[in-house]
Amino acid sequence: MSPPIVDVHTHVYPPAYMQMLRARRTVPYVHDPNNEDPRLIILSSDDDSSIPLDQRGRPVDSSYWDITVKLAFMRQHGINCSVISLANPWLDFIEPNEAQMWAERINDDLEATCAEANKAADPENALSLAQKETLFAMGALPLSSPTPNIVVAEIKRLKTLPHLRGVIMGTSGLGKGLDDARLDPIWEALQETDTLMFLHPHYGLPDEAFGGPGVTSRYGHVLPLALGFPLETTIAVTRMLLSGVFDRFPGLKVLLAHSGGTLPFLAGRIESCIHHERKFVSGGGDVPGPQRSIWDVLKTNIYLDAVVYGKPGLEAAIAASGSDRLLFGTDHPFFPPLDTKVSDWPSVTTNYKAINATFETIPDTVADVLGGNATRILNLK
Numbered sequence: 001m002s003p004p005i006v007d008v009h010t011h012v013y014p015p016a017y018m019q020m021l022r023a024r025r026t027v028p029y030v031h032d033p034n035n036e037d038p039r040l041i042i043l044s045s046d047d048d049s050s051i052p053l054d055q056r057g058r059p060v061d062s063s064y065w066d067i068t069v070k071l072a073f074m075r076q077h078g079i080n081c082s083v084i085s086l087a088n089p090w091l092d093f094i095e096p097n098e099a100q101m102w103a104e105r106i107n108d109d110l111e112a113t114c115a116e117a118n119k120a121a122d123p124e125n126a127l128s129l130a131q132k133e134t135l136f137a138m139g140a141l142p143l144s145s146p147t148p149n150i151v152v153a154e155i156k157r158l159k160t161l162p163h164l165r166g167v168i169m170g171t172s173g174l175g176k177g178l179d180d181a182r183l184d185p186i187w188e189a190l191q192e193t194d195t196l197m198f199l200h201p202h203y204g205l206p207d208e209a210f211g212g213p214g215v216t217s218r219y220g221h222v223l224p225l226a227l228g229f230p231l232e233t234t235i236a237v238t239r240m241l242l243s244g245v246f247d248r249f250p251g252l253k254v255l256l257a258h259s260g261g262t263l264p265f266l267a268g269r270i271e272s273c274i275h276h277e278r279k280f281v282s283g284g285g286d287v288p289g290p291q292r293s294i295w296d297v298l299k300t301n302i303y304l305d306a307v308v309y310g311k312p313g314l315e316a317a318i319a320a321s322g323s324d325r326l327l328f329g330t331d332h333p334f335f336p337p338l339d340t341k342v343s344d345w346p347s348v349t350t351n352y353k354a355i356n357a358t359f360e361t362i363p364d365t366v367a368d369v370l371g372g373n374a375t376r377i378l379n380l381k
């Protein structure tokens with residue numbers, strides 16, 4: 001039997017969340033006055049007033065919210081199991097007094113979706129329509145809630161939901177980034193419950209980094225997605241390192257989106273800058289600075305998805321963290337083919353090809369990256 005293929009980076013906007021976005025008029029929102037051509041406006045650069053509303057953001061279809069479409073996508077691309085997560089910007093923008101309600105609602109919905117799909121995939125189920133694809137999920141956190149205790153309670157509650165296998169989180173944390181000491185109870189709860197945190201970008205870099213307002217009308221999403229997202233992830237996890245999060249919580253497990261942004265490539269430079277920093281106690285200053293080496297953190301705390309679309313990126317990822325910590329993903333439903341006559345998604349086949357080319361002489365490693373590592377790390381049996 002061939003080993004399972006597991007997609008750890010695959011998103012969904014559950015129908016209730018879509019409905020909430022449709023009712024909003026500020027980012028994030030869905031513009032669809034006639035209920036037939038929804039446009040998703042989630043990135044701040046999408047909301048450019050020089051662009052007519054019906055051309056802002058991007059068109060979205062049912063692949064963003066209908067789980068049967070995801071199951072069909074999985075079958076088409078040979079994916080046996082998906083670990084679905086709410087797409088960005090998650091619950092970051094929710095009013096504080098509604099955050100807990102939304103987290104419980106989304107996470108219960110994810111649990112029910114997985115349970116239903118897996119019932120259909122169960123060979124013992126007489127009603128099974130021969131569906132073989134199975135689902136697990138990562139939960140969303142009520143990070144805007146009035147106190148971190150509510151987030152901690154949700155992390156603990158997720159452990160009671162049978163199909164939940166981690167949490168997804170953006171880089172803003174409680175609003176001030178991931179080196180914020182107020183996050184300590186949350187790191188502690190993740191460590192204590194052995195919950196993997198999937199760290200995913202959303203905010204990118206300020207538009208000024210890309211030439212100021214109007215960047216979208218010139219180059220669309222290329223700069224924010226190709227560069228803004230990976231740099232945002234790199235900065236977020238480096239701030240965690242610099243503030244000693246991995247020293248205080250050595251058991252924390254963090255899966256970094258897009259193969260860690262640029263972290264594997266820049267790790268040596270980051271380490272060198274730390275060693276040369278006079279502010280840190282090790283350089284004669286008064287700021288503690290990180291106690292553990294970045295290389296140790298990369299091999300102990302960090303997991304990387306394989307959503308990097310090329311051999312050099314995968315090679316940097318395995319050199320930094322090891323092939324046993326690299327996990328296949330698709331980023332579905334983002335990056336659909338622009339040519340509607342194409343059926344296999346190039347965004348997926350490119351990643352398959354890159355993994356096969358990187359490990360062409362070691363088929364066991366291909367199988368591990370495609371699914372074995374995820375099955376072990378996320379306990380997907």
Ligand code: 5CU
Nearest residue numbers: 011087088225331334335
């Ligand atoms: O295309 C995009 O904007 C995105 C996004 O927003 N989130 C994601 O996970 N991938 C691509």
